[in-house]
Amino acid sequence: MFKLTGQTAFITGASRGIGFAAAKALGLQGAKVIINARNPENLQQAKQVLEQAGIETIAAPFDISNPHEAVAHLEKILETHKIDIFLGNAASQHRQNLLDYPLEKFEEIIQVNLTSQWAMGRHLARHMVENGHGRIIFTGSITALSGRKDVTAYSIAKAGLHAMVKQWSVELGNAGVTINAIAPGYIATEFTEKLKQDTEFTSWLHQRVPQQKWGNPENVAAAVCFFASREADFITGQTLAIDGGLSSAL
Ligand SMILES: NC(=O)c1ccc[n+]([C@@H]2O[C@H](COP(=O)([O-])OP(=O)(O)OC[C@H]3O[C@@H](n4cnc5c(N)ncnc54)[C@H](OP(=O)(O)O)[C@@H]3O)[C@@H](O)[C@H]2O)c1
16 A cells, blocks of 8 residues: 555554554554553563564553653654654543543643643654654544533543644644644544443444444554555645544534
8 A cells, every 4th residue: 555664653552452553554564663552561462463464563661641751751762763653642531521520630631632742743743854754643533523521621632633733734844744633433442442332322323423333443544554655745734534424424
């Protein structure tokens, strides 16, 4: 599909779900992948699976939730690696109704899902500008496109990412660096496991999603590969919904 031979991709939240599928898809197109998550054992298992598929893989276990620490980890990685592609994908969720939502939880979710993405992405943008080339991709969400109960911090952080790609496309436009976001709809992963078990939710989903089904991580990974490719050179500042039509339906 898209050749990424000779390129290195750094993917946060890559031990499972969308991040893992993206690492695999990027790797199968020829990229070396540096995968990140908190749990080192799970990350090691993911590395083994990727290596069995012939993908050169490096595990970088750390928690991205503190932006200063996350950037310090990145600096270490950049001492020995040139990064061409960044997928800022790890995120946290806390579901609670707006009126009871603790401010501390709001701050925590904004820090992981927005501030850390900004800090890591900005650090890598400097590196990519120096190299004259780069691809930055953030995992947003369709919850940033339309409101949904109980996800006030998450959806606001994701909306920040959607705004960030527009803003940064202007700032990085003449530097050879593109910046785009993917906005998944409902994708079957551990993140949505509870919703998937909820039969009422699944029947709502079948009514609301034109394709009447859950998406899978590979659906999202394909779009990541496209944004990462040379072929997408003239595409920047965009958010692509991958949602079986949900965001297009009234
Ligand atoms: N699934 C959906 O329906 C859906 C819809 C819209 C958007 N998204 C977005 O898609 C992205 C991936 O979600 P997913 O569904 O693939 O989730 P997932 O299957 O739960 O995977 C999350 C990954 O992120 C890692 N992670 C979580 N917190 C981290 C942290 N603080 N630092 C480093 N790594 C961390 C996890 O490993 P550890 O636990 O070991 O750290 C895991 O590898 C998220 O940004 C999510 O908001 C998902």
